[in-house]
Amino acid sequence: MRRLAGALVLLVWGVAARAAPETPAPLAGSHAELACDDCHSGPRITDCWNCHEAAENPHPVGIAARDARIPEGFPLAADGALLCRTCHRLHGGDPDREFLRAEPGMTRMGFCIQCHGSSLDHANPHRARRGEGRCGFCHVRRGGRLLTGRGSARLEIKRLCNFCHDVLAKGHPRNVDPDLSLPKDVPMGPGRAWTCFTCHDPHGTTQTTHLLRTEVARHLERGREANPHVPEYFACRACHTTSDPDAIRPPGYALRYRGDVNVLCISCHVTDRSHHPTGFPPSAPAVARLAASGLDLPLGPDGEIVCTTCHDNHCASGDQHMGERYYDRSRGVSDLCGACHDRSVLTQASPHVDDPKTCPTCHVAVPVPGSAEGHELVASPKMVCLRCHSVNLHPANADHLKVPSGKIRPDPSLPLGPQSEVTCATCHEPHADPDRRAARLRADAQALCSLCHWR
């Protein structure tokens, strides 16, 4: 009897459990206050227009996707039409990410390209031509006619752009330049305020990336040649988002580009080829040598080598000038490389031999004879040499590594640096050395001096 009662209870519980609806994930954000009936009033939810205005959403709904590939798990109406729920997950969705069905870490554009493909060929409104439906993504259509010009946008411009680009979350452009000035005659938004199209041309550009207006690109570039590494109050703003010394503090030092030092440096020093690799932590032996050296070389937040590991703008001393750390100019000696590297290993294999394999020790690539290709050095001529050679000022204990004064007239046969400065290679031949002179000098010592110091 007891067994029968137990079985009966189990059976009733099982049926009840099967019949009970699955408890949905809780609602969050502005939806948290809603009752089930607010949305589940009919047999099924087809739209959200009871609360939201249709104009809030620039994306088409209620029609079947034509050129898009809807990922699995994205619900559609029975007839294949797009629903609000196709992209938004109300139960369990993240209100901070517009309840989108995006995987963690997925960007807004990443979410869009799930359906539209990375080329966005069929959806990119920036490739719209009049007469194509996609102009209507941004422009109001009235009486079958597409409106253009001021006031023709379907939504506030920022919201339109934000729909795909998620710019408001990034705080753009203030994440990059909080006190950006603008050229004259760029279009402004309502109330003369900046908006996205102030700097970007949504209809496409031919000379700039990011659809940036040409005049804005020129305006941004106008100060690029000015050196910000000088002891001037306003120079701080080249790298920091403020000039206030109290605000320039660790951990982020109020740096532009959200504190990404390497990107910040690259933004002016246009190159992807650092003369030293960056972005990864030094090896264990290098870390051990660094600890033993007693030198303080700051690494990035992930313990990686960054530009400021070896370079310092001397901001702390108030005498801003960019220089190599632990380089004693008065002696012409650098301790920097030896802090991490075993100099004896560095100097074991001489690059001063006629072997193309050794060219990239000093050059960005193997130079092509008869052309400028590959001749560029991996660092300034002086620093290329100082990486391996630790030398005191010479000859005559004088600093020769500078632009010679007007009195000095170097012989044209002696190569000078990019700023017409004397470099190590002015006197020393780093390449082939048929004469085998001491210290690879370009001429006998006395004769060499007279090539500059002559009357």
Add this chain to the structure above:
Amino acid sequence: MGRFAWAALAAAVWLALGPAPARADRKQAAELYKKAMRSYRAGRIQQALEGFERSEDADPTYPYPPLALARIYHQLFEQDMTHYRDAALAYDRVGLLLRITPPGPTEQALYQAYYFQGLLLLKGGEYEKALRVLDRFLEVAPDFYAVERVHNARGVALYSLDRFDAAVAAFRKALEADPDFAEARFNLRSVYTRLSTYNEAVALARSGQPEAALRRLARLREFAPRYLPGRRLEAQTLARLGRTAEAERVFREILATDPDDPLTYGVRLDLARMLAGRGQTVEALALLRENLDRFPRIADERAKEATRRLLIRLGGVP
């Protein structure tokens, strides 16, 4: 082959094999052209368009009328986004004539049609075609007075196609031609900020710092979500960390979004290896076969050989 391509082919055949225009046709076409040009200069655009069309009809081998039409339609497109297709087709007709009858030494300026067409296509988002046209222009007019703008436009097209390395080369050429060309410098900075983040992620992944590499790649994804090498490295790094479910999701995202990109050949291979390692032989084989179907003539010999070997190992037919 598209409708326009057929039309262009037919026009080419007709131009090549059809009867040569009588001298009178060229004279009549030139007169109509002059008249249309007067209308254009007087601001009577519609009348000018009709005049240039009549001139082109009178002598379809005369390149100036279609060039004038292309330029006017291009101008209209710049003004209000209309007539894109008209402009593109008119430029195509000019290009065809230039190929059949290369202009003489005094008419070299006609080649600028390629440059203008490239700019039109660039703005219209037809990046591959824009590249072809701009390349052609550099081929026939290497001494163009504003060659830096051509290199820069090529760079913009390459950047838009996420071919960052090639874009760098193009922007650098633009700057070599004119070191003060602000737009090219801006573009170069823009592409380097992306490339450096990717390069650092590569360095971190290779130096045994996969978690840090993933953080870099997350940053890269923020400003270059469509950069395929970055996404692929992300998936590979996840796989190396044993986070195979996440790796598979990223691999499949790449394949779903851009299945025809040649870079996906390697992505399928990576994913097939991972699936084969998990015993999902059927799925792995399907991916490898898809590679062979989609890219029968892939240039990457190593990837091809790896596909062949994996196919044999899994019991598929290479």
